[in-house]
Amino acid sequence: MVPWLALCAHMLWPVSCPVCGAVAELVCGPCLRSLFRPQPPRCLWCGELAPCKVHKDNPVRVRVGAVYQGVMKDLILMLKYARYEAIGFQIGEALGERLTRPEADALVPVPLHLRSPRRYNQAGAIAKGLGSVWDIEAWDVASWVEDVPSHAGMGAAKRLSLSSEAFAFNEDISGLRVAFVDDVCTTGATLSRLARAAQNHGAEVVGAFAAAHVPPAY
Ligand SMILES: [Zn+2]
Ligand SMILES: [Zn+2]
Incomplete structure (x- = not known):
């Protein structure tokens, strides 16, 4: 059984912390x-x-809380695929305690892809947890307007040529200081495209945050 499935099965009965074994x-x-090691x-x-x-x-920075591996990876997979939305809030809270608060008016999560079957936005759940610690509003205001493939494996030149018109904003973000939130950062291309789109809509981009990243491809 793959590790995250084993973890999910284990958590059905009894529910216990995957790190220390504490029940309930x-x-x-x-x-x-303890899983966060800011990168x-x-x-x-x-x-x-x-x-x-x-x-x-x-200069705008992407701050990442951990490497996408081990228990951190299992937890994010549970958040994305096993409907444990509450873990996203907890991840966001823990991330917020490890990283420096930005001077932002809103935390905007990377939106779900157009074809995503997910019933909630996992990045939005993380943004809510972050926002609660930092006292910044989590604002799920962006949406994809383009059905795009993954950026994984794209070179730097290719990703810079990507259009920022892939995103729309459902409310007026002009004049606001915004920071972006994702669950896993692979190439960073999605965050940079979203940030450029926000700039095109008049926002000031002050930062970006991800719970974890995949370092070799980044
Ligand atoms: Zn524990
Ligand atoms: Zn640069």
Whole structure:
């Protein structure tokens, strides 16, 4: 059985923390916090280690809480595929305690893809947890307007050529300071496209956050 399925089965009976084994906890707060190891910040625009040489005039960073592996990966897979939405809020809370609060008016989660069968936005659940710790509104205001494939494996040149018109904003975001939230950052291309779209709509982009990233492809 693949690890995350084993974890899900284990959690059906008895429910216990996958880290310390404490019963009656999906995952306990201290154990969840212990999983976070903030990663070196990256440039939101190009994905290079920050500060990058190219975007000195508009330095915006992506902050990531952990590497996408082990129990952290299992928890995110449960959040995405096993309908444990509540874990997203807990992940967001723990992430918010480990990372520095941005001076933002709103935390905007990366929206679900147009064809996603999911009934909730996992990035939105994380944004709500982050927002509760940072006292910033989580605002699920963006939506995809383009049915796009994954950006995984795309080179830097290719991802920079991607249009920012893939996103629409359902409310007026002009004049607001916004930060973006995703569950897993792979190439960083989705976050940078969303950020450029927000700039095109008059927002000031002040940061981006992800619970975990996949470092080799990033
Ligand atoms: Zn525990
Ligand atoms: Zn850059």
